[in-house]
Amino acid sequence: MATPAPGTAAVRSPAGRRVLRGLAVAAAALAVLLLAGIALLAAWLPDDEALARRAAAEFERRFGVAVNVGGAHWALRPAPVIVFEQVATRQPQPITLRRLAAYPSWRAALSRRIELVRVEAEGLVLPRASVRAFRGREAAAGEAPAGGGWTLAPVPVQRVVFRDATWIDRRGIALAYDGEVEFGTQWRPRRAVVERPGVTPPARLRLARQEERYDDSDGRGDMLTERWRVDIDVGGGTWNGEATLTGPRQGRLRLQAALSPRGVDLEALVGAFGRRSAVSGRVDGETTLEAEGGRVGELVRSLHTRTRFTVRPATLRHFDLARTVRTAGRQREGQTVLDELTGVLDTRSTGDGVRLRYSGLKARSGVLGASGRVQVLNRRLSGDIAVDLVDGVVGMPLRLGGTLDAPQLSLSGGALAGAAAGNAVLPGAGAVIGARIGQQLEQWFDDDDEEREREERQPKEQAPPAGPARR
Secondary structure, eight states: OOOOOTTHHHHHSHHHHHHHHHHHHHHHHHHHHHHHHHHHHHHHSOOHHHHHHHHHHHHHHHHSOOEEEEEEEEEOSSSOEEEEEEEEESSSSOOEEEEEEEEEOHHHHHTTEEEEEEEEEEEEEEEHHHHGGGTTOGGGGGOOOSSTTOEEEEEEESEEEEEEEEEEOTTOOEEEEEEEEEEOGGGOEEEEEEEOTTOSSOOEEEEEEEEEEEEOTTSSOOEEEEEEEEEEEETTEEEEEEEEEEEESSSOEEEEEEEEEESEEHHHHHHTTTOOOSEEEEEEEEEEEEEEESSHHHHHHTOEEEEEEEEEEEEEOSOOHHHHHHTTTSOOOSOEEESEEEEEEEEEEETTEEEEEEEEEEEEOSSEEEEEEEEEETTEEEEEEEEEETTSOOOEEEEEEEBSSSEEEEOOHHHHHHHHHHHHHSTTHHHHHHHHHHHHHHHHTSOOHHHHHHHHHSOOOOOOOOOOOOO
C-alpha cells in the first residue's frame, strides 16, 4: 500500500480543508479589493488630454502663473505613475521641464489621500527672474487640490530625484545639478545629496538628519530642534560641519551652521560653479551661517555667512603689488606670490545678488606686506589696500576696482595728487607720505560706504501731506 505524501492527511482532514477554504476566500477578497481600488483610481484619473488640462488649470490656480503642458499620461501597472512632458510656464523667460514622473501610494490613493512615494524630474530649467515671480507662494505647494475631498498625507512627497536641473543666474550663467532629497514633515529634508555633474574634483553636498525633537518644557511641545550632519566635497578638500534648525512648530525658524573648510583649492572651488578666481591657493578656516524665516524662501533670502580664512601659500592673479607701488600705479601687470593671506569674508543676500565683503585682509611675503578691505557685488570690485615694501616704502594706498575677471589697481585721485606734491618736497619717501595724506583727505570729504548704507536702510521721514491751498 502506498504511503501518502507528508501533509496529505492533514489536507484531507476537515480542519485542513477549512484552512484552505479560508485562505482561498481571503485571497479572493484581497483580489476584489485590489481590482476595486484600480477601478476607483482609473475612474478618478481622466484621459491624457483632460489630465494635461486639469494639471495646467490647478497650477495656475495655485501659483498665479499660466503653464503649458505638452503631454500627459498615466498607468497603473507595474506601478501607478502619472507623467507630464514638455512643461513650460508662460513667462518672458519660461521655466521649462522636460519630464516629470510622480509615483503615488496605492494605499493613500484608495483613502483619497495625496502621498507620492517618489517624484522624478528631468531637464528642469530655472531662470532666476522667472523664479522670483513665485516669491511668497511657497505655502501653495502644500495645499490639497481644490474639491474632490482629497487631503494631504503628513509627508506628501517622500522622495524627489532630479537630473539635469539647471539654474540660470541674473547674468545668464547656467549651472546644472543632479540630486536626491528624502523629505520628512513640513518639507524638511531627512537626507539629501546634491552635486554638480561632470565636475572634477567633485562638488557635492550631503545632508543627513541626526536629530529631530520637540521640547515640551512649556507644556505645548511645539519648540522644534532639528540637527543635520553637513558634508561638502569641493575643490579637492572638504567643508564639513553641522546645521541646526530651531523655532516653534508654526512660526519663524532660525537656521545656524558651523562648517570648517579644509584644504579647499580656490581655483577649483570657483571653477566648479563657472567662475574664475582672482586668488589661487588652498584655504582653511571656520564658517558660521545664519538665516531666519517662516518659509524656505525667506531662509534663503536672509542667509548670512561669515568665514575666517587662511590661504597658505596664495597667489594674486592679474597684478603685481610691488610693481604697482614702485611705479605709483602706472604699471601693475603680473602676479603677486604670498606666503600667507588671511581675513574675514561676510556674505549676505541682497536684491542685486550676493554681496561679499572681505575685511581685515592681511598678506605677507618676503617682498611685501599688505592690508585692506574689498567688496564684491555682481562680480564688481571696490576697496582699498595699503602696501609696505621691505625696501622702505610704507603704507602706499591703492584703490581696487574693475571686475573679478578684469580687476584694476591704482592710486585714487587724492592719493595721486598727494604723491605728486610730496615727491616735489621730498623725492621718494615724500611721494608715499603725500599719497597717504591725500587719500585720508579724500576719505574725510567722501561719505563712507557703510554709513551711506545705514542711512538708506533707515526709514525716511514722511513729509506731511499738503493741505488745501490758502486763498
